[in-house]
Amino acid sequence: MAVAHNLGFPRIGGDRELKKAVEAYWKGDITEDNLRQVGRELRAKHWQLQKDAGIDLVPVGDFAWYDQVLTHSLTFGVVPERFATAGEKPTLDTLFAMARGVVESSCCGGAHAQEMTKWFDTNYHYLVPELTADLEFALSWEQLFEEVDEALALGHKVKPVVIGPLTWLWLGKVKGEEFNKLDLLEKLLPIYGQIFQRLAAQGVEWVQIDEPILSLDLPQDWKNAFERAYNLLQAEPVKKLIATYFSGLEDNLGLAAGLPVDGLHLDLVRAPEQYPTILDRLPAYKILSLGVVNGRNVWRCDLEKVLATLKHAHERLGDRLWVAPSCSLLHSPVDLAREEQLDEELQSWLAFAVQKTEEVAILAQALNNPDCAKVQAALAQSRTVQESRANSPRIHKPQVQARLAAVTAADSQRTSVFAERIKLQRERLDLPLFPTTTIGSFPQTKEIRAARLAYRQGKLSEVDYQQAMQAEIQHAVKVQEELGLDVLVHGETERNDMVEYFAEQLDGYLFTRFGWVQSYGTRCVKPAVIYGDITRPQAMTVEWIAYAQQQTDKVLKGMLTGPVTMLMWSFPREDLSREQQARQLALAIRDEVVDLEAAGIKIIQIDEAAFREGLPLRRAEWQAYLDWATESFRLTASGVCDETQIHTHMCYSEFNDVIDSIAAMDADVITIETSRSQMELLDAFETFHYPNDIGPGVYDIHSPRVPDSEEMANLLRKAAKRIAVEQLWVNPDCGLKTRGWPEAKAALEHMVAAAKQLRKEYAKAV
Numbered sequence: 001m002a003v004a005h006n007l008g009f010p011r012i013g014g015d016r017e018l019k020k021a022v023e024a025y026w027k028g029d030i031t032e033d034n035l036r037q038v039g040r041e042l043r044a045k046h047w048q049l050q051k052d053a054g055i056d057l058v059p060v061g062d063f064a065w066y067d068q069v070l071t072h073s074l075t076f077g078v079v080p081e082r083f084a085t086a087g088e089k090p091t092l093d094t095l096f097a098m099a100r101g102v103v104e105s106s107c108c109g110g111a112h113a114q115e116m117t118k119w120f121d122t123n124y125h126y127l128v129p130e131l132t133a134d135l136e137f138a139l140s141w142e143q144l145f146e147e148v149d150e151a152l153a154l155g156h157k158v159k160p161v162v163i164g165p166l167t168w169l170w171l172g173k174v175k176g177e178e179f180n181k182l183d184l185l186e187k188l189l190p191i192y193g194q195i196f197q198r199l200a201a202q203g204v205e206w207v208q209i210d211e212p213i214l215s216l217d218l219p220q221d222w223k224n225a226f227e228r229a230y231n232l233l234q235a236e237p238v239k240k241l242i243a244t245y246f247s248g249l250e251d252n253l254g255l256a257a258g259l260p261v262d263g264l265h266l267d268l269v270r271a272p273e274q275y276p277t278i279l280d281r282l283p284a285y286k287i288l289s290l291g292v293v294n295g296r297n298v299w300r301c302d303l304e305k306v307l308a309t310l311k312h313a314h315e316r317l318g319d320r321l322w323v324a325p326s327c328s329l330l331h332s333p334v335d336l337a338r339e340e341q342l343d344e345e346l347q348s349w350l351a352f353a354v355q356k357t358e359e360v361a362i363l364a365q366a367l368n369n370p371d372c373a374k375v376q377a378a379l380a381q382s383r384t385v386q387e388s389r390a391n392s393p394r395i396h397k398p399q400v401q402a403r404l405a406a407v408t409a410a411d412s413q414r415t416s417v418f419a420e421r422i423k424l425q426r427e428r429l430d431l432p433l434f435p436t437t438t439i440g441s442f443p444q445t446k447e448i449r450a451a452r453l454a455y456r457q458g459k460l461s462e463v464d465y466q467q468a469m470q471a472e473i474q475h476a477v478k479v480q481e482e483l484g485l486d487v488l489v490h491g492e493t494e495r496n497d498m499v500e501y502f503a504e505q506l507d508g509y510l511f512t513r514f515g516w517v518q519s520y521g522t523r524c525v526k527p528a529v530i531y532g533d534i535t536r537p538q539a540m541t542v543e544w545i546a547y548a549q550q551q552t553d554k555v556l557k558g559m560l561t562g563p564v565t566m567l568m569w570s571f572p573r574e575d576l577s578r579e580q581q582a583r584q585l586a587l588a589i590r591d592e593v594v595d596l597e598a599a600g601i602k603i604i605q606i607d608e609a610a611f612r613e614g615l616p617l618r619r620a621e622w623q624a625y626l627d628w629a630t631e632s633f634r635l636t637a638s639g640v641c642d643e644t645q646i647h648t649h650m651c652y653s654e655f656n657d658v659i660d661s662i663a664a665m666d667a668d669v670i671t672i673e674t675s676r677s678q679m680e681l682l683d684a685f686e687t688f689h690y691p692n693d694i695g696p697g698v699y700d701i702h703s704p705r706v707p708d709s710e711e712m713a714n715l716l717r718k719a720a721k722r723i724a725v726e727q728l729w730v731n732p733d734c735g736l737k738t739r740g741w742p743e744a745k746a747a748l749e750h751m752v753a754a755a756k757q758l759r760k761e762y763a764k765a766v
């Protein structure tokens with residue numbers, strides 16, 4: 001019998017129950033017991049959904065209160081000293097403190113949160129383990145074992161999921177004295193040994209060990225470490241399935257296939273070419289799990305196409321074949337059944353996590369019991385869906401193709417080079433040295449969201465909603481004037497999300513009502529779906545931004561989301577390359593840029609927050625991506641005259657490897673996240689002699705902590721050592737939408753003071 005299994009299920013809940021409960025707990029509205037009860041109910045519900053769908057082995061350990069990497073750090077007892085309560089085991093509050101930081105109070109000094117960064121090439125963020133040379137590990141967190149008992153008690157056949165030792169170490173960051181992270185492996189492995197023994201004692205047969213770094217270009221010592229680690233773990237009394245995903249194993253295929261474990265999972269959606277090569281490399285005792293249902297997108301699986309591969313594998317492997325989604329369904333929305341507002345045709349093309357588990361189960365059944373009526377019906381339905389999509393007139397728009405075909409090289413060039421443009425811009429904008437600005441959004445308060453919800457539900461009229469948002473814009477502008485900021489923004493109050501807002505207004509996109517996906521902690525996004533060629537029926541932001549400019553004599557920066565980020569944070573089409581989709585988006589947003597300029601907006605920011613995360617996991621594919629991503633940005637930005645200043649913004653980015661492409665984007669100003677790295681991220685800009693203007697973020701917006709102005713001034717002094725002061729802007733790391741007004745105001749006040757201080761210090765020097 002081919003086995004149907006799942007690598008992970010979204011934990012947030014179809015109604016974001018987990019988000020709401022955790023936030024209520026933080027506010028003190030519910031107790032820890034209440035919160036734990038919500039967690040238990042969600043897990044029970046999700047296991048049952050998967051079982052009902054026909055999944056034979058349900059994952060346990062995919063639930064996390066905040067982040068699964070953080071859970072592992074606690075499990076291993078890796079709690080940085082600033083959060084540790086001497087000698088005591090960590091609690092749920094320790095976990096949340098590590099995730100969110102601790103605000104300074106009279107009794108204690110406060111502690112900054114652990115760093116957060118992107119999980120591979122996804123929009124999920126994990127908390128970076130802090131590794132020191134003298135780190136000692138001790139099993140310190142019972143969650144996995146408790147959840148296994150919980151699932152067993154509910155009658156499920158379980159497969160606990162852990163992040164493998166090498167991936168966990170790889171994701172960690174060395175703190176303090178430099179050392180080789182791999183030196184910690186020997187000390188870490190006994191903890192895995194203990195975990196496996198505990199699980200075996202609970203009656204567990206199979207454990208899934210996620211080692212997605214096998215899909216990366218690994219240094220030789222890491223490859224060697226894989227063999228060493230799994231040789232040492234070989235004797236442990238559970239069967240081990242190594243799970244890889246997000247890319248092909250390529251040069252690591254032999255290594256992965258040969259590890260002394262009992263099974264291997266491959267992502268055949270991202271890297272179909274791994275099949276059938278793997279068959280020749282896989283030892284005869286191992287099971288092979290094929291990830292054939294896309295865990296990273298929302299399109300229905302082409303069951304017949306996938307089944308052709310699976311049947312071939314089944315003939316060769318028999319019972320040693322397992323069927324799965326390509327990766328954890330953490331990256332999928334929960335349940336399509338609730339999207340009643342979608343028209344029938346669009347809905348028939350889609351599958352969310354619940355539907356994906358059904359697809360996996362049907363595929364296994366199609367191998368085990370091909371003639372059963374349910375299988376036949378599902379295959380017939382799949383065929384209909386594929387045909388309907390292939391032939392739908394809603395997808396292809398000749399005018400989009402024609403416009404793209406007519407694009408020339410000149411369309412992605414500003415008229416003059418930066419050195420010329422900046423002179424004109426400086427003259428026109430008349431800004432001081434160290435000009436201050438923000439990244440775009442101001443607090444998205446409960447009132448704003450409630451108003452939007454009421455408007456969507458028809459309880460608030462369009463006029464009333466517009467007035468409420470205009471009042472917010474007026475308020476944001478007034479606050480910025482009072483703070484003495486130099487370049488103002490409208491605050492993005494009318495936007496539910498920086499991508500979804502635009503997607504809702506572009507043709508070729510569909511959006512969902514409940515399609516939430518966890519982005520980090522309790523923060524979720526509702527990625528829209530690109531299903532057809534993209535057009536912009538009308539201007540999207542001009543009225544709001546022009547309104548904001550009317551409220552002030554200061555320069556107001558218009559705010560847009562760039563094509564690469566629109567693409568990366570949406571669910572893309574599978575019938576058209578990422579490059580072509582980005583180019584379509586670029587033309588649509590270019591029109592908006594031009595319209596903003598025509599409305600008198602002198603500075604336009606085109607956010608490319610996801611530019612770096614779009615980078616393929618494998619280096620060999622980088623250049624091709626960077627070429628089209630850069631080109632798409634330039635195509636978006638180059639419709640304006642020299643005097644109009646184009647800004648871009650990126651967060652959580654390591655720029656060292658891509659600095660030449662960042663320079664090739666040729667934005668007049670780039671604002672970046674740098675405060676958490678103490679300006680280290682500026683290294684790349686310094687070494688490269690980056691020519692255009694830069695705003696290195698001077699404070700972290702993810703924490704409620706408000707740094708004083710001296711701390712920010714110090715960061716600016718650091719920046720000024722690396723970058724010419726004429727090039728420097730002063731701004732926070734990112735937008736302020738997740739903050740409250742009191743913190744936002746206090747921090748910006750300190751920021752403006754820091755900029756003034758630096759102006760004094762450098763007035764003589766320049």
Ligand SMILES: Nc1nc2c(c(=O)[nH]1)N[C@@H](CNc1ccc(C(=O)N[C@@H](CCC(=O)N[C@@H](CCC(=O)N[C@@H](CCC(=O)O)C(=O)O)C(=O)O)C(=O)O)cc1)CN2
Pocket residue numbers: 123444446449450452453495496497498499500519520522523524525526569737738
């Ligand atoms: N797409 C995307 N990816 C991104 C970012 C981003 O901004 N967008 N930022 C980076 C960090 N990631 C983030 C992701 C989400 C949020 C965030 O704030 N999300 C909000 C939801 C934003 C949203 O869609 N809001 C809607 C719906 C709000 C809502 O929950 N409404 C309530 C009702 C209102 C209420 O009573 O609060 C409901 O529907 O039940 C709106 O404003 O209209 C949240 O989880 O709380 C922040 C950062 C990287 N990736």
Ligand SMILES: [Zn+2]
Pocket residue numbers: 439609649650651733734735
């Ligand atoms: Zn940002």
